[in-house]
Amino acid sequence: MNLILFTFIVLLGFTSYYFGRKKAYTIQSSNKRLTALPQFYGYYLAIWCAIPAFIIFSLWAIFEPTIVKLLVLSDYSNQSYLDDELNLIYEKTKSLSRGQFTGEITPFIEASAEKYLSLRSIAQSSKAVIVLSIIIASVAYAYKRISSNSRTREPVEKFLNAVLFTASLAAILTTVGIVFSLIFQTIDFFKVIPLFDFVFGTHWYPAKAFVRDSSEALDPSMYSDTFGAVPIFAGTFFIAFIAMCVAIPIGLMSGIYLAEYASSKVRQYAKPLIEILAGIPTVVYGFFAALTVGPFLKELGTSMGLEVSAESALAAGGVMGIMIIPFISSLSDDVITSVPQSLRDGSYAMGATKSETIKRVIFPAALPGIVGSILLGVSRAIGETMIVVMASGLAANLTLNPLESTSTITAQIVVILIGDQAFGDPKTQAAFALGMSLFLVTLCLNIVALRVVKKYREKYE
Amino acid sequence: MIKIKAKNVDVFYGKKQALYNIGLDIEENQVTALIGPSGCGKSTFLRCLNRMNDVIDICSVKGEILINDFNINDKSCDVVRLREKIGMVFQKPNPFPKTVYENISYGPTIHGMAQSKQEMDEIVETSLKKAALWEEVKDRLHEPGTGLSGGQQQRLCIARAISVRPEVILMDEPCSALDPIATAQIEELIDELKKEHTIIIVTHSMAQAARVSQNTGFFHLGHLIEHGSTDKIFKNPDNTKTQDYITGRFG
Numbered sequence: 277m278n279l280i281l282f283t284f285i286v287l288l289g290f291t292s293y294y295f296g297r298k299k300a301y302t303i304q305s306s307n308k309r310l311t312a313l314p315q316f317y318g319y320y321l322a323i324w325c326a327i328p329a330f331i332i333f334s335l336w337a338i339f340e341p342t343i344v345k346l347l348v349l350s351d352y353s354n355q356s357y358l359d360d361e362l363n364l365i366y367e368k369t370k371s372l373s374r375g376q377f378t379g380e381i382t383p384f385i386e387a388s389a390e391k392y393l394s395l396r397s398i399a400q401s402s403k404a405v406i407v408l409s410i411i412i413a414s415v416a417y418a419y420k421r422i423s424s425n426s427r428t429r430e431p432v433e434k435f436l437n438a439v440l441f442t443a444s445l446a447a448i449l450t451t452v453g454i455v456f457s458l459i460f461q462t463i464d465f466f467k468v469i470p471l472f473d474f475v476f477g478t479h480w481y482p483a484k485a486f487v488r489d490s491s492e493a494l495d496p497s498m499y500s501d502t503f504g505a506v507p508i509f510a511g512t513f514f515i516a517f518i519a520m521c522v523a524i525p526i527g528l529m530s531g532i533y534l535a536e537y538a539s540s541k542v543r544q545y546a547k548p549l550i551e552i553l554a555g556i557p558t559v560v561y562g563f564f565a566a567l568t569v570g571p572f573l574k575e576l577g578t579s580m581g582l583e584v585s586a587e588s589a590l591a592a593g594g595v596m597g598i599m600i601i602p603f604i605s606s607l608s609d610d611v612i613t614s615v616p617q618s619l620r621d622g623s624y625a626m627g628a629t630k631s632e633t634i635k636r637v638i639f640p641a642a643l644p645g646i647v648g649s650i651l652l653g654v655s656r657a658i659g660e661t662m663i664v665v666m667a668s669g670l671a672a673n674l675t676l677n678p679l680e681s682t683s684t685i686t687a688q689i690v691v692i693l694i695g696d697q698a699f700g701d702p703k704t705q706a707a708f709a710l711g712m713s714l715f716l717v718t719l720c721l722n723i724v725a726l727r728v729v730k731k732y733r734e735k736y737e
Numbered sequence: 738m739i740k741i742k743a744k745n746v747d748v749f750y751g752k753k754q755a756l757y758n759i760g761l762d763i764e765e766n767q768v769t770a771l772i773g774p775s776g777c778g779k780s781t782f783l784r785c786l787n788r789m790n791d792v793i794d795i796c797s798v799k800g801e802i803l804i805n806d807f808n809i810n811d812k813s814c815d816v817v818r819l820r821e822k823i824g825m826v827f828q829k830p831n832p833f834p835k836t837v838y839e840n841i842s843y844g845p846t847i848h849g850m851a852q853s854k855q856e857m858d859e860i861v862e863t864s865l866k867k868a869a870l871w872e873e874v875k876d877r878l879h880e881p882g883t884g885l886s887g888g889q890q891q892r893l894c895i896a897r898a899i900s901v902r903p904e905v906i907l908m909d910e911p912c913s914a915l916d917p918i919a920t921a922q923i924e925e926l927i928d929e930l931k932k933e934h935t936i937i938i939v940t941h942s943m944a945q946a947a948r949v950s951q952n953t954g955f956f957h958l959g960h961l962i963e964h965g966s967t968d969k970i971f972k973n974p975d976n977t978k979t980q981d982y983i984t985g986r987f988g
Contacts, residue, residue, distance in 0.1 A: 539794065618831035622894070624792055625827075626844040626901065627820035636843065641834050 277400050285411065289325045292415050296321035296422060303425055312429035320428040323435050324418035328410045336403050344395045348388055458715060461708030468702045469503045474709065477504015480672035480683075482692055482703050503706055505713070507674040511682035512714075515593045515664060516657035518678060522597025523653055527604025528646065534605065535612035536634055547609065554602040558662040565595035565667030577679060585669070590678040592668035596660050600653045607652070611645030612638060644728050651725035655718040661686035685714045740765035740905065740935045741786065746800035748781050748790065755781050759800070759961045761954055763905075768927060768936045770946035770967065773956035774982070779939045782956070783907050786937065787823040788816050804905070821848050824898035824934075828910040830890035832882035832897070837874050840882040840893055841865065844901040860900055868896035869926050888919025895926065899934070906930065908938040912945065924949050943983060947971050955979045 293315075300314035310317075348369060349362055357365070365385065371377040372389040373396075422428060466474070479501045530550065534543050570591040577584030615638050623633040639646075661684075669681030670691050683691075692707040741763035748756040756778045763769050771779040781790070788809060790796040801808050809819055821844075832840050841861040842851075851857040861878070865871040870892040874885070882893050891911060898906055908927070912920040927936055927949050940946050946953055947967060954964035955976075963976045974980045 616831070618827060618829055619833060621789065621792065621825075621827060622831040622833065622897075623843070625787060625789060625820060625825035626847065626897065627817045628843075628847050629817060632847050636847075637833050 277404075281404050281407065285325070285329045285407065288411060288415075289322045292321035292325045292419075293318035295419070299419065299422055303423075308425060311425060311427050312432075316428045316432050317422050319432045320422060321415055321418050323432065324414045325411050327435075328414045329407055332403070332407050332410060336399075340399050340403075344392065344399065347395055348392050351388065351391070455715070458708055458712045461705050462712040465702060465705035465709045469706075469709075473501075474503055474505050476506065477501065478506045478674055479504045480507045480688070482688070482706055503702070503709075505685075505710070507672040508683055508685050508688050508710075509713075510674055510676075511589070511668075511672060512658055512684040512686075514676065514678075514682060515589050515596065515668060515684055516654060518589060518593025519596035519600055519657040519660075520650070520654060522594055523600035523604055523657075524650060526597075527601045527653070528608055530601070531605040531608035531646075532612060532634060532639075534609045536630065536638070547606070550602050550605055552602075553598070554606070556599070558599065558660060559666075561595050561599050562662040562666035565591050565663050569595055570667055573679075582679060584679045585681045587667060587669035587681040588679050589668055589675075589682045592664050593678070595667065596657055596663050599660070599663070600656055603656065604649050604653050607649030608642070608646045611642045611649065614645075615641045644731050648725045648729035651721050651728065655721040655725070658684075658721070659686060659714065659718055661690060665690050685710050689714075738765045739763070740804065741937075742801075742803040742806075743782075743785075744801040744803070746782070746785060746798065746802060748778070748785065748799075749797045750793070751795040755959055756785075757959045761961055761964055763935060763937060764952060765935050766931055766933075767951040768931050768938060768949050769952040769954065770950035771937065771939045771954050771956060772941075772943065772946050772982070773962075775941075777956040778959045779954075779956045780909050783909055783937060783939050786905070786907055787820050787825055788814075789825065791816065817848075821901050822903055823905045823907060824901065824903035825907040826891070826894050826898050826909065826911045829914050830887060830894050832885070832890050832893050834881065834883055836879045837865075837882045837885070837893060838878040840897050841900050844897060848901055850901065864896040864900040867899055867930070868892045869922065869929075870896055886919075888915050888922060891915060891919065891923060892926065895923070895930075899930070903934060905935045905937065908936065910939050910941060913941060920945070943971075943985075955982065957982070 295318075297314045297318035300310055300317035304310055304314070345366055349366060352362060352365065365388070368377060368379070368385050369388040369392050372381065372385055373392050377385075481502050534547055534550075538546060566587070570586050570588060573588060573591050574584045574586045619637055619641060620633055623637045628636070664684045664687040668683065668687070670683055670687060671681060672683040672688065673680055675682055689707045689710050692703060692710075739762045741761075743759055743761045743763075746756055746759040747754065759782060761782075771783065773779050784790045785798050785802060786804075786809075788798075790798055798810060800810065802810055804819075804823070808814070833843065835843075838861055841864050842857050845851050845857060845860050851860055862871065865874060870889060873889060874893075877884075882890065885893060891914075895906075895911075912923050915923065924945065927938065930936060938946075938949065950967045952965065953967045953970040955962045955970065955974075955978075957978055963970065963974060963979045970979060971983060974983065
């Protein structure tokens with residue numbers, strides 16, 4: 277029903293566009309000067325069709341369920357039901373009307389279900405009638421306006437402006453909403469767990485929080501020595517460090533090769549091939565790390581007499597580094613290519629060789645951009661989850677031995693939130709606290725990276 | 738005395754021929770101007786003289802270019818040494834994004850010309866003095882070269898070119914991005930520099946060619962139409978095309 281109505285309104289929109297444009301041609305043929313191009317007349321009418329439809333649809337979506345519920349439950353108002361019971365009755369009514377109800381059917385509920393269905397159908401048809409009549413009225417009004425050849429270009433441009441503004445507003449509001457939900461949960465968490473214990477505690481063992489019987493009162497003292505985040509922060513930075521040890525040299529060198537040495541033909545094929553690396557899902561990297569690299573390192577280590585855990589920081593960090601190579605390579609390639617050719621010419625004309633030119637002129641000139649690309653790579657390494665979960669284990673060891681397993685912030689959030697969670701429990705809230713700290717770290721990195729990149733831009737434009 | 742002798746030079750960009758059978762002698766310690774309409778190949782010819790066309794993948798150069806009787810198109814030619822001897826100044830000032838000092842010390846450093854800090858300081862000072870820039874920048878040697886004015890930047894590039902004491906300086910429309918005052922300064926400088934260097938300048942300005950050069954070559958559509966002393970080319974050219982170009986009837 278809704279779909280038919282919607283299709284109909286869309287068709288109506290196209291029709292009014294057509295009529296608006298036609299009207300413009302009629303005005304033009306009577307030798308009057310149009311105030312805008314003919315299609316603006318069409319857009320104008322179509323907008324007058326779309327806006328009322330959108331408003332009524334949204335209002336309906338907001339108010340219809342509440343009103344129907346009120347009307348259905350009004351039959352029960354003379355009996356003294358609690359709110360919860362009324363809600364239950366309403367849920368039963370709804371599922372019965374869909375034919376999905378499996379419990380015992382009482383005549384009361386059956387009557388309610390019938391009433392519910394009839395109310396819904398009344399609502400649907402009245403919605404159709406109201407929408408269509410209002411659309412027709414508004415399109416007629418707009419048609420009258422364009423007949424008198426009043427302005428259409430400005431309203432259309434304003435409308436587009438408003439639509440684009442709304443889209444960006446939605447993105448910003450979502451971000452703000454997410455940040456606020458993080459903040460409030462984090463504050464709740466720190467009401468139970470002292471900030472000091474979280475930041476400086478060296479023992480992370482959230483599984484201990486499972487042991488609590490939910491009927492018992494919350495006793496903060498039992499969480500002491502449970503949520504010390506030092507091991508996982510250390511693990512995060514350690515794995516990110518290993519990853520960057522792999523990604524920076526390889527990425528940078530391949531970027532320099534692509535930008536300066538590769539012939540245009542090699543570059544044409546090599547660059548997309550390297551960028552394919554960036555398109556591989558991280559899960560795939562994850563099981564590559566867990567099932568191929570991890571066991572290989574273990575075997576290699578054993579043959580050399582070293583004790584290597586099958587899930588090691590080295591395996592996770594190494595594979596993560598491979599994942600980040602294309603970011604650094606591709607970004608630094610772009611940065612190096614955008615160094616003006618005149619600088620290269622200047623250097624070559626002085627008798628400098630290619631490597632001297634790169635080392636002394638191009639690299640320093642491109643450095644800010646390269647640093648920016650590295651920082652973006654670091655923030656990806658810190659935020660990466662899947663590879664760590666699969667390849668580096670979940671036990672939060674405080675270690676600097678790359679051959680042992682360690683864990684990261686992201687992996688711990690996964691551990692905490694997998695399965696059933698109780699809201700308002702410090703264990704669940706710990707995930708928010710971790711998320712918040714992760715957010716702060718990557719935010720700082722991104723701000724620094726963007727600043728550096730911006731500084732670079734000012735230099736050459 | 739002849740410094741550079743070009744014989745039968747053909748240049749191709751891919752399959753397109755840009756220069757046809759150029760033969761031109763360049764006199765030592767004189768200024769030679771190359772003139773001609775846009776796209777006539779004069780800059781391409783200039784870039785042959787220090788093998789800057791090597792940088793362009795699709796460009797190939799045929800024929801002989803003898804500098805001090807040595808063919809620079811020969812396989813045995815060391816491009817690094819060649820470019821040390823043949824300096825170049827470009828159309829747009831292109832100082833490196835480094836300090837004024839580092840811009841000048843760049844060449845001497847890569848050619849290992851200074852053993853100590855004092856020697857380097859000396860090279861920087863004499864180069865800047867020769868480029869008539871010393872008085873203006875002596876207090877800001879350690880500020881970025883890109884912060885100078887356009888004319889100063891171009892003189893910085895000239896100073897950079899002469900820092901390695903080249904025998905020849907190639908100038909590719911060095912004044913086209915500058916205002917008349919900066920242009921006059923550079924022209925004065927060119928006159929001064931020809932005492933120690935052989936200068937070849939590509940220019941679009943007929944007046945500039947007449948003012949600064951002793952010899953002129955006129956290029957048209959990849960051919961060297963006429964060359965000789967500037968006086969003769971401007972007052973009594975042999976070829977009607979040269980006559981038409983110089984009097985402004987085409988180009």
